[in-house]
Amino acid sequence: MLKKIILFICTFMVIYTFNFFIPRLMPGDPFSYTSSVSGEDIDGISEADLETMKAYYGLDRPIGAQFINTISSNLNGDFGQSIHYKKSVIEVIGERLPWTLVIMISTLVSSLLLGVSLALVGLRRKKMDGLIYTTATLLSEIPAFLIGILLLFLVAAQVKFIPLSGNVTPFKSFASWPAYWFDVFIHALLPITAMVIITTPIFYFTARGSFLNVLKKTYVLNAKGKGLSEKQIRYKYIVLNGIFPVITRFFLSVGACLGGTILIENVFAYPGLGKILQEGVMYRDYVLIQGVFLISSLMVLTASFIADLINEGLKKTRGINQ
């Protein structure tokens, strides 16, 4: 257990270091862009101004010093000011993260349920299994953004009440909470659908493989020999024993899902992390990029840590040693 925690911390530190250096190694610097975005009609900024700004953000100092500085302020809970948004990074991310989470969590949960159900259907009917398997294989080959665009054209453009972009209808005041949530739901519907379409096959394949594996075990045959009903065997034997790889996959999919969400957000102009990351990269907003990466890697790492914990805990209580 201690080993796991140490590993967790080490991984985090490596990522943290990369996270600091990579944006700084990208060509360009934040200030070449600052002016044009703010809309002011200035052709360029003077050398002196540039120096001032660099000094203000601490970018004039040697990179090592910047690194140490960043660590110490991070430890104090200060993740810096976004150069582009001119707000604290925490504030920017705090506004956007919940929207990304809405999509990610809905996606992961629905794909998990859908994937497992499909695997169960296939378990019972051989023909259906073949059909689902082929479809899932095909779907898993299509990139997420393509599905997003297709959905935009085929659904959003045709169906009136489904909006094309955004997270809530702007400037609208809502009579009640349910009305607000419905608006959120209807906006998130297409991005989530796109994400579910590409994520479900992952869970389906994992669940199917795992169930088929359990099916080979003697205890399933023994259960049949005990005269248990098919339903009892399916849930208390096959699903119970086969679900753990799926749950592990759930947590391990957080990274892939985050990546997908970031792309999809851009297709649907959904104001989540994806959007600020795109802008952050465009304007070389190191501080912001760093913040986004940090929160992302923290999410991914924590998820796989949880997956480990669940497996360990289960094995310990049930006396399984492998």
Next chain:
Amino acid sequence: METLINVNALSVQYKEGFTLGPISFAMQPGECLSIVGESGCGKSTLAKAMVNLLDHNARVSGEVSLQGQSLLNLSPQKWEAIRMKRIALAFQNSSEVLNPLLSLGEQIKEILKKVFPKNSVKKRSEQLMEMVGLNPEVLTQFPGQLSGGMLQRYLIACSIALTPQLVILDEPTSSLDMHTKNEIIALIKDISRNYGVSFITITHDLGLARDISEKVMVLYKGTLLESGNTDEVLESPRHPYTRGLINASMDIQPYRDIWGIQHVCECDQPEMGCPFFRRCHQKLNSCREHKPALMIEKNDSSRRIACNRGGIVTLLEGYDLCKKYGSKAVLGNIDLQVSSGEIVSLVGQSGMGKTTLSHILGGFLACDQGTILFENEVADFKALHQQKKGLQMVFQDPETALNQNMSVYNCIAEPLTLQKSETPETLWLKVEQILTDVGLPSSLGFMNQKVKTLSGGQKQRVSIARALTMEPKLLIADEPTSMLDASSKANLIRLLKGLQNKHGFSMLFVTHDIACAMKISERIYLIKGDEGIQEVKDPTKILDYFKGEAKPSSHASYFQDTYHQPAV
């Protein structure tokens, strides 16, 4: 009594190639049957076929009926109602028989609640645990937390939980210690006797089969080779394979040396013929094509065997042999048999005529009366000595038996040279091979050495090699180790036994050493001179006969003058 279960021509064919059966048998209520055989012979397959638990890759044909109700084509729903209530199968123990994520209590509850009211389930599961000697606390534990033996007992408890009429136990005691094993056996016998429950026990432990069942079936490569009453089958097996199993089983041979059945490459195994063909030492050429059917024995209606030769054949028979030297009767009323592939020891006190009898049986001495048959015909010793597949003898004293001035090579090659059946090259190879077989160097230097330069143990090995070149069916060895020290003796005896096991010849082993006879032979004859001969069923008793009684009075008169009583 109504037949409980009737299996008729049950046969299973796996897509991967293995075929079981057809197998037929019937069981009465309360009867216990064992199915024995080597690993992979299809025991578990048979069990699963009977309860309809085979995979899709198995094709099943034939018929199984339980109290008249045909089982094989029942719908899954009907089977659900029969399982555990009328037929139960306790699976071969492995770490995967039980659901690792459900507690043991939960898993036995699944069975019990099919029949018993909910509120009695807990009490019943606890009772069952106590019955098989487990602490009821295990019910809160998970399969991964129990030892193999505990799981095995738990599986037995599950199988009897709903009081079925037939319980099939697949290797029920393979991971139990002696004490627990005996308890389980007692429990099973008790249940069977008191409630008329029938048990089929699948095992490769012949000791378990002997203790637990009245009937036994011997399975080999999916074919039933022998069946009968357990005691009788184990006491006098009729099929060479059954005998091989018994010889390989420590469970029922407390003192005998253990020898497995020779493994051979399966390259020449005929598709059609007897499944035991490759490993059988009494096979005929016709066995290659003709698969023997399971037949009822002529003089024992409870015994069935599948062998083209009607089971183990008798090789040598002697009837009413008598021998006199002058007027002194040395041997009288000697009747004995040696079967193919067995080691028979001839023991007796010094001067009781062991060597005389062995010379008579070996054809080196004529007897005054009686007949000797070899393979059912009056023995023609001249032919048997000079031809291959006949009879050879190893004498007590190699000094006199071997021509001391011959080279080792000539001495061993002589019988084959006389026969003129070999070219010089093959002869050379044969001698080389046989020297290796008997554990002698096969170098040129050794072959050219004169026999007289060898040690006693080496000489005896040479005379064994000489006998073996003729590939005899019967080897008579007269005290072959009496001239040797303990270690050479042990080596030589193991060598002989190993060669016998490998080549499958029969051996008549003459010795005064009971311990040695007990170690290596399947049967022992005690020879009592002119009073005849007696087969010893329980060799441990024979020691008493040999102990003799010291007669204190007999020396008293001789010694009393010279030796003085020690002062007290």
